[in-house]
Amino acid sequence: MFATMMHGAGDVRYEEVADPKIIAPTDAIIQLAVTSICGSDLWPYRGYGDFDGPKAMGHEYCGVVVEIGSEVKTVKKGQFVVGSFCLSDNTCPHCQYGFQSSCQQREFMTGAQAPYARIPLADGTLVGLDHLPDPSLYPDLQAVSDVLGTGWYAADAARVTPGSTAVVIGDGAVGLMAVIAAKHYGAERIIAMSRHPSRQALAKEFGATDIVAERGEEGIARVMELTRGIGAESVLECVGMEQSMQQATSIVRPGGMIGYVGVPHGVTFDGQKMFFAQSGMLGGPAPVRRFLPELLELTLARKIQPGKVFDLVLPIADVAKGYAAMDQRKAIKTLLTLGD
Numbered sequence: 001m002f003a004t005m006m007h008g009a010g011d012v013r014y015e016e017v018a019d020p021k022i023i024a025p026t027d028a029i030i031q032l033a034v035t036s037i038c039g040s041d042l043w044p045y046r047g048y049g050d051f052d053g054p055k056a057m058g059h060e061y062c063g064v065v066v067e068i069g070s071e072v073k074t075v076k077k078g079q080f081v082v083g084s085f086c087l088s089d090n091t092c093p094h095c096q097y098g099f100q101s102s103c104q105q106r107e108f109m110t111g112a113q114a115p116y117a118r119i120p121l122a123d124g125t126l127v128g129l130d131h132l133p134d135p136s137l138y139p140d141l142q143a144v145s146d147v148l149g150t151g152w153y154a155a156d157a158a159r160v161t162p163g164s165t166a167v168v169i170g171d172g173a174v175g176l177m178a179v180i181a182a183k184h185y186g187a188e189r190i191i192a193m194s195r196h197p198s199r200q201a202l203a204k205e206f207g208a209t210d211i212v213a214e215r216g217e218e219g220i221a222r223v224m225e226l227t228r229g230i231g232a233e234s235v236l237e238c239v240g241m242e243q244s245m246q247q248a249t250s251i252v253r254p255g256g257m258i259g260y261v262g263v264p265h266g267v268t269f270d271g272q273k274m275f276f277a278q279s280g281m282l283g284g285p286a287p288v289r290r291f292l293p294e295l296l297e298l299t300l301a302r303k304i305q306p307g308k309v310f311d312l313v314l315p316i317a318d319v320a321k322g323y324a325a326m327d328q329r330k331a332i333k334t335l336l337t338l339g340d
Helices: 039-045 135-157 173-184 197-206 216-226 242-251 271-277 288-300 316-327
Strands: 002-008 011-016 028-036 062-068 080-082 116-119 165-169 189-193 210-212 232-237 252-260 280-283 312-315 334-337
Touching (some): 011 316, 028 135, 135 232, 165 242, 173 232, 197 210, 210 216, 232 242, 316 334
Parallel strands (some): 165 189, 252 280, 312 334
Antiparallel strands (some): 002 011, 028 062, 028 334
């Protein structure tokens, strides 16, 4: 088959590779319904990290099981499934505590920007549907597998509560999903920090009550002005850069929480500032598996429409164009179709 491979910074190719095969008895092979490009895929695309050879890309996925290993019990051939970018057994102590993204057998999904993919730890990772969904729901289900679950974790980690004020830092796909999550958790005021009109409009559609276009010290001052100098109970940091984390730690109120899900790059902390701020932080790779049942229920009932975050749709053969569009901020998120 053909699949997406990254050969180096800015060098993405759709090229022939070996078909995925069952390696361990806990594996499953799925035929993807659609696939997509994640904002985190842009880090290696922009040259962050080391390359020791071509990398199979893609960690967001939904589709139909076509083959299972001998020990797979909870999903079956022909079943439509959704999984997480963190592969987990869902039985170890960390999984049972709700942190499947720290599973003692954790692996990170790769190779899903392709027509077929191998899913290790299938029983613990995949959640099966009892029917084949309407294809119109494919974009929504694809969003559930990563960006929606990650945005949901940001809200959960930031302890968004009914009637509270939540600030979402970042207007990428995860940040926009975090707005949906903050609304679902009952935030009365949702301040979305965004400088891009199309993303601002989508944030408002998803539930943002205020938009702050300023960044840095000006952005901090504007949020503090909106909160009458108090700050926010919940801050959802969805970027992972020094400036975004500086904003987060400067606008959270004493006793508040920062939920950080942006993969950190160059982030440092001032221990004295954090000590006297008296705020909390929780983040890291999102335990999407914890939230999958609820998110699937909401999505299948069309109570939320996370698939709206896909503003560019391309055939998978044009995957390089999708990377370029997201890198240049011409697209929020790219959906890749897998038609014949």
